[in-house]
């Protein structure tokens with residue numbers, strides 16, 4: 001039997017209602033904050049990600065699904081959403097429509113990582129991006145949305161950690177300082193981190209190797225070397241978070257695994273996830289739009305892993321549709337059962353999450369009822385000789401087991417009344 005690829009799980013019908021619930025709640029939440037959805041392709045030119053995420057990052061160096069297509073172009077499955085949103089923002093001149101453009105996206109991302117709980121090779125991210133303003137209040141708004149998500153879904157012990165990773169003014173002298181420090185501890189570093197000393201020294205903070213982690217504990221931190229403007233940006237942000245009553249902790253070790261961040265970097269961790277405990281993370285990226293060929297445009301955003309949100313959330317209601325089954329009591333009424341099902345579908349409002357199925361091909365009434373139970377039917381509509389003669393149907397309530405014969409013309413209003421408890 002052919003199996004799915006490692007780290008690329010199926011999402012089965014039994015689980016999909018929780019996904020739908022989260023997706024629709026998030027869409028409503030983003031709308032509340034004036035964010036509009038953008039859908040970008042799953043495939044982009046490889047160049048987009050090497051230029052934005054950064055050539056020295058784990059994502060670009062070892063995790064991307066990259067291949068040469070039939071035209072000989074190098075293309076990659078998107079490993080994250082921000083780069084594509086920025087590409088689309090530039091390509092379609094979205095900045096012309098508003099001085100602050102608020103966007104959100106949802107969809108699968110691909111990274112060839114070692115699969116474990118909460119870490120997959122295909123995973124779903126939802127993310128938001130606010131492009132156009134450098135004010136700390138926008139960072140606070142974006143963090144507020146992440147915090148609201150944590151609150152709404154009652155994540156297990158959520159912690160919001162924030163840091164500043166500086167900008168081009170303070171980062172270069174700091175990186176030199178960090179490289180000098182790392183050179184003196186070179187022997188203790190893993191092979192990859194030894195290379196990072198010259199290519200991308202801040203990546204050493206993300207290394208999982210225990211000796212590298214020991215070294216980095218004593219390393220100078222960017223937060224302690226911020227320039228005046230970055231520090232002031234951070235202070236205004238924390239004041240705003242205080243005013244919004246959003247609890248946070250300063251974690252000077254956060255550098256994030258992507259190169260494009262400037263100033264604010266943040267993560268929300270939660271319980272119930274094991275070692276992969278970051279539910280959502282993001283930051284400011286003031287240089288990226290320009291780096292990708294657009295006008296200088298400051299921006300900030302975050303991405304959140306849906307699988308991790310679903311693992312850590314404690315209050316997702318499982319809104320399954322209301323199932324109604326139509327059971328022909330004799331084989332000769334199967335066609336009539338299908339026609340009645342179609343009549344109900346055409347008359348029922350389309351926004352009510354009601355499912356109608358006609359149970360054709362069942363061997364006996366008992367087998368039909370068993371089938372209806374398996375489908376968790378709330379009502380079964382029985383169609384036998386009497387009902388056909390009377391142009392009626394017998395509606396059986398599977399919870400109370402009560403049943404009633406109703407004229408077919410009145411069936412829809414009767415069912416809606418029952419469902420709504422009128």
Ligand code: AMP
Pocket residue numbers: 080111113118119120121122123124125257278279280281282303304305306307308
């Ligand atoms: P990143 O794009 O790496 O900043 O990740 C943002 C969020 O996406 C993380 O906090 C996770 O919730 C989620 N995420 C990242 N990588 C994976 C993965 N391989 N599997 C599942 N979720 C992931």
